[in-house]
Amino acid sequence: MDTASIKCLINSISRLVLLVSCQTVKSLPIQKVYRIIVDVLKLLKPLLDEVVGYNVPSDDILFKECEELDMAVNQAREFMENWSPKSSKLLSALRSEPLLIRIQSSSLKICCTLSRLLQSSSSASGLRGLQQCMQEIERVKHERVTAYLEEALSSQTKDIMPSTKYLMNITELLSLTSSQDLLKESIAVEKERMNVEVSDVRGN
Template sequence: MPTSTGLTHVNRGQMDMKSASCLINSISRFIHLVSCQTFKPMPTQNDYRNMVGSLKLLKQVLDEVVDHKVPSDEILFKECEELDVAVNEAREFMENWCPKMSKICSILWSQPLLIKIQSSSLEICRIIGRLSQSSPSTSSLTAVQLCMQELQCLELERLSEHIEEALRSQQDEIVPPTGHLIKIIESLSLTSNQELLKESVAVEKERMKVQVNKIKGKLDQINQVVVLISNIRDCMVKSDRFKAISGVPIPPYFRCPLSLELMLDPVIVASGQTYERASIQKWLDHGLNICPKTHQTAHTHKSHSELHC
């Protein structure tokens, strides 16, 4: 009859193998989702696709762990559990993503997950590599080395770091460095007035959604993203990304705060701010009943037709 110590060891081993098996299943689901995606790619789509190759190799390594070709290790399986969480969160984000979502928020919420997947995968490979040295199977060590090479060569875009740095600057009441702003503008193709307006609408919708769900930390972050978009607009005006008319520069106060284009049909909203009629109408048509600049709540009894010159 086995001793209680023996039973504990067996049960622990079963639990350990279960965490590795769960991770293998999660990786398989992640790979399947990315491989089958056919709709318009999200901002981090290339990073997702590049991650697939590395995860395929990691899955092969984990298969050998489950097949007991590599000794079990508590630290290894704890790392597997953490990676499992990150892989599932990244997959769920991709499943829930839609083209109308904010590009900036998409980067902020998905890219750190991919960076976590890369770092955790590398750590798992290091642990398995160490354990494989005491294993008679040389195939395990070879698979680990191949996977590590793939992960180390994997270059994620890391645009989230530029965005996070810009948000940190804003929290210190400092205008983000122009270099960070231009990197964000160019990487997310926010160079046209229509794209900038779409992003503004998308961020505001995310803000309203988070506000309803009362997610405090996320609301603070989105409020900072709103400020970031304002700084992006200022940066675009200063860098003359919008052409002058007949060679004559457009004064900032003649530009619509939403589209940054010359206001040909300016209207004043209840907050006292002036916008190009077509731009603010698009904003209101999306059900956003607040002033884009001041974020003052509009009176619900007022209709869009009450905009006045």
């Protein structure tokens, strides 16, 4: 089996895990999301390490899934590398939470594909803990800011005042609990909006 795509994914996972472990900025709003991403990838990585060492049948679907996860992992790493303490907490959550969902979903797809490949393979006994890995990845849950934001926006489009519960959850999850925090966030959002407008003008 050509394991190049799997080895590439393993390397990308290791780089992201190292980056997150070295992160010392405790106020990083996406830190919790990234810790969960790392938890998911740490569950998957030992499985990938074993795949490289066993004669697993070649499969184009597996290669494609590994490439897709590798892309998501690298996007997550690049996002964290480019993150600034002055970045909008809300926009950071809107960008990082979908990455968590993609990485969790892709990891489960890889597990399912491996399970299918190993059903009739002599190396099946060598990949211990596959089912347990899948179960643990499925159990990973995260209280998403985006979910509360979607509910609040949905209410607003219906000319209904968003529930105080949703707004409180958003502010608490993003640590926007003081007037100063809200002011900083407002400035950060405005700066990002202006940057987007400038980019659009330059693009035209």
